Amino acid sequence: MDGLFSITAWEKVWTYRSTFLLGLYNTSRMALFALILSLVLGIIFGLMATSGKKYLEVISRVYVEVIQNTPLILQLCFLYYALAFSGKSLGIVVTGIISLGIYHGAYMAEVVRAGIGAIPKGQFEAAESQGFNYVEKMYFIILPQSIKIILPPMVNQIVNLIKNTSCLYIIGGADLISLTYSFVTGATTGGAYAPAYLVSGLLFFIVCFPLSTLASIWENSLKKRELKTAEAVKTISEGVVTK
Amino acid sequence: MSELRGSDTFFLSYTLGYAKRGEIMIKMQNVNKFFGDLHVLKDVNLEVAEGEKLVIIGPSGSGKSTAVRCMNFLEMPTSGNVFINGEELTSKNKTKLVRETTSMVFQQFNLYPHMTVLKNLTLAPMKLHHKSKKEAEELAYHYLDIVGLREKAHVYPTTLSGGQQQRIAIARALCAQTKIILFDEPTSALDPETIQEVLDVMIRLAKENITMVVVTHEMGFARQVADRIVFMADGQIIEEGVPEHFFTNPENDRVKQFLGKIIR
Numbered sequence: 393m394d395g396l397f398s399i400t401a402w403e404k405v406w407t408y409r410s411t412f413l414l415g416l417y418n419t420s421r422m423a424l425f426a427l428i429l430s431l432v433l434g435i436i437f438g439l440m441a442t443s444g445k446k447y448l449e450v451i452s453r454v455y456v457e458v459i460q461n462t463p464l465i466l467q468l469c470f471l472y473y474a475l476a477f478s479g480k481s482l483g484i485v486v487t488g489i490i491s492l493g494i495y496h497g498a499y500m501a502e503v504v505r506a507g508i509g510a511i512p513k514g515q516f517e518a519a520e521s522q523g524f525n526y527v528e529k530m531y532f533i534i535l536p537q538s539i540k541i542i543l544p545p546m547v548n549q550i551v552n553l554i555k556n557t558s559c560l561y562i563i564g565g566a567d568l569i570s571l572t573y574s575f576v577t578g579a580t581t582g583g584a585y586a587p588a589y590l591v592s593g594l595l596f597f598i599v600c601f602p603l604s605t606l607a608s609i610w611e612n613s614l615k616k617r618e619l620k621t622a623e624a625v626k627t628i629s630e631g632v633v634t635k
Numbered sequence: 636m637s638e639l640r641g642s643d644t645f646f647l648s649y650t651l652g653y654a655k656r657g658e659i660m661i662k663m664q665n666v667n668k669f670f671g672d673l674h675v676l677k678d679v680n681l682e683v684a685e686g687e688k689l690v691i692i693g694p695s696g697s698g699k700s701t702a703v704r705c706m707n708f709l710e711m712p713t714s715g716n717v718f719i720n721g722e723e724l725t726s727k728n729k730t731k732l733v734r735e736t737t738s739m740v741f742q743q744f745n746l747y748p749h750m751t752v753l754k755n756l757t758l759a760p761m762k763l764h765h766k767s768k769k770e771a772e773e774l775a776y777h778y779l780d781i782v783g784l785r786e787k788a789h790v791y792p793t794t795l796s797g798g799q800q801q802r803i804a805i806a807r808a809l810c811a812q813t814k815i816i817l818f819d820e821p822t823s824a825l826d827p828e829t830i831q832e833v834l835d836v837m838i839r840l841a842k843e844n845i846t847m848v849v850v851t852h853e854m855g856f857a858r859q860v861a862d863r864i865v866f867m868a869d870g871q872i873i874e875e876g877v878p879e880h881f882f883t884n885p886e887n888d889r890v891k892q893f894l895g896k897i898i899r
């Protein structure tokens with residue numbers, strides 16, 4: 393076993409650096425497609441949840457609760473093995489994209505629902521009283537206001553999604569974690585556990601850290617602005633004259 | 636209000652419509668509204684003629700807001716019918732019919748905070764009434780002049796005082812050039828110093844042939860502007876008549892009590 397300070401272990405990692413880069417590439421690519429799927433699902437189910445139509449709300453609720461209250465790994469295995477046994481295997485990568493997309497779609501749906509729910513009822517009513525139909529109302533008036541609320545938690549979900557590609561390890565995926573694992577257990581490459589996982593972790597960090605930093609900066613500036621607006625609204629509704 | 640004076644062209648471009656004055660613009664027929672078990676409107680029948688200024692007064696919770704909100708289907712009656720300009724309002728045609736006939740001014744203004752004042756005013760004309768940007772902006776400036784806030788065209792609504800926001804909201808309603816404007820307590824969220832500036836705009840508006848339905852507690856305004864006053868209590872219209880009648884010899888005891896309380 394080569395430890396963290398073994399030169400040969402680090403050399404091994406360096407020699408096989410393309411393995412890690414390939415893993416990063418696969419992870420990023422999978423994350424990107426899964427992200428697109430999760431956004432589509434999140435917007436659809438988020439809109440359903442705020443539609444005011446009971447049956448749409450129930451469908452959305454069921455989706456979100458089922459997905460959020462079972463482990464991702466289980467969903468992944470279920471999809472992979474269920475499809476494999478029915479003879480229609482989609483392959484590891486596509487299975488990964490679909491299950492990550494569905495999983496994070498449920499969280500995105502909650503983010504979208506909360507974002508729309510934060511818009512005062514009066515905005516919906518003003519739009520309706522002007523004669524905007526549902527799509528126009530959402531597009532021109534509601535979503536442009538929700539987007540600022542939605543984006544920071546959405547970026548956090550993207551970070552989670554990238555990290556969760558590691559679950560593909562369970563079905564033998566080609567993501568960064570899976571490749572790292574093959575590397576450290578491989579016949580010719582094996583042994584360099586500590587440096588390999590450190591490098592792998594560093595690659596995740598390099599991608600995720602800027603994103604989550606962006607999200608928190610965004611969130612803070614949003615809170616500040618919100619505070620200002622809230623104060624302005626409060627001053628007006630309390631009937632205090634501000635000069 | 637000096638800024639409101641000096642516009643002889645006031646509403647010059649206002650569409651007066653084709654219906655003869657006196658034609659029925661809004662008709663509520665046996666309208667009932669329930670919120671769960673709560674019976675909020677009880678068999679309400681009401682007609683508003685074109686160009687009429689109808690003021691609705693009554694105690695809190697009596698169903699005034701619900702009544703006006705049924706006129707543009709922000710609330711759907713549980714039973715009964717609403718007709719706008721002779722056409723029955725249904726859940727199917729409401730978007731189109733409301734767009735063409737009715738605007739609303741809310742207690743909380745409800746301006747769109749992510750748009751400048753000018754965008755607030757031009758959005759519906761451009762997206763719903765097929766006006767070019769130039770036409771829509773000319774219209775917007777015209778009505779901004781009328782409410783005396785031309786210089787605020789490029790600011791965001793939240794930077795304005797309540798009174799100014801409400802005047803902008805009225806300008807936004809006017810930009811749709813609808814025959815009907817509904818007002819639900821337009822001055823109730825304002826501090827006393829800015830109530831009058833909004834009422835002044837509404838008083839000028841009342842000189843036009845717009846059908847106005849106004850829920851308000853401003854009795855001075857009601858007296859000055861209303862063609863007819865309707866008094867609601869417990870979801871019913873219990874008395875109606877011209878302001879003269881209302882303020883001098885109301886018949887119903889509840890009306891007397893209410894007026895006694897509110898006019899001090």
Ligand SMILES: Nc1ncnc2c1ncn2[C@@H]1O[C@H](COP(=O)(O)OP(=O)(O)OP(=O)(O)O)[C@@H](O)[C@H]1O
Nearest residue numbers: 670673675693694695696697698699700701702820
């Ligand atoms: N969306 C709703 N859901 C449940 N109950 C409601 C709803 N809207 C109004 N109500 C109830 O219906 C009744 C009538 O309300 P409405 O707002 O029409 O009264 P109002 O005469 O406008 O009163 P106010 O002067 O306080 O504005 C009240 O008891 C109110 O609580």
Ligand SMILES: [Mg+2]
Nearest residue numbers: 699700701820
């Ligand atoms: Mg009310």
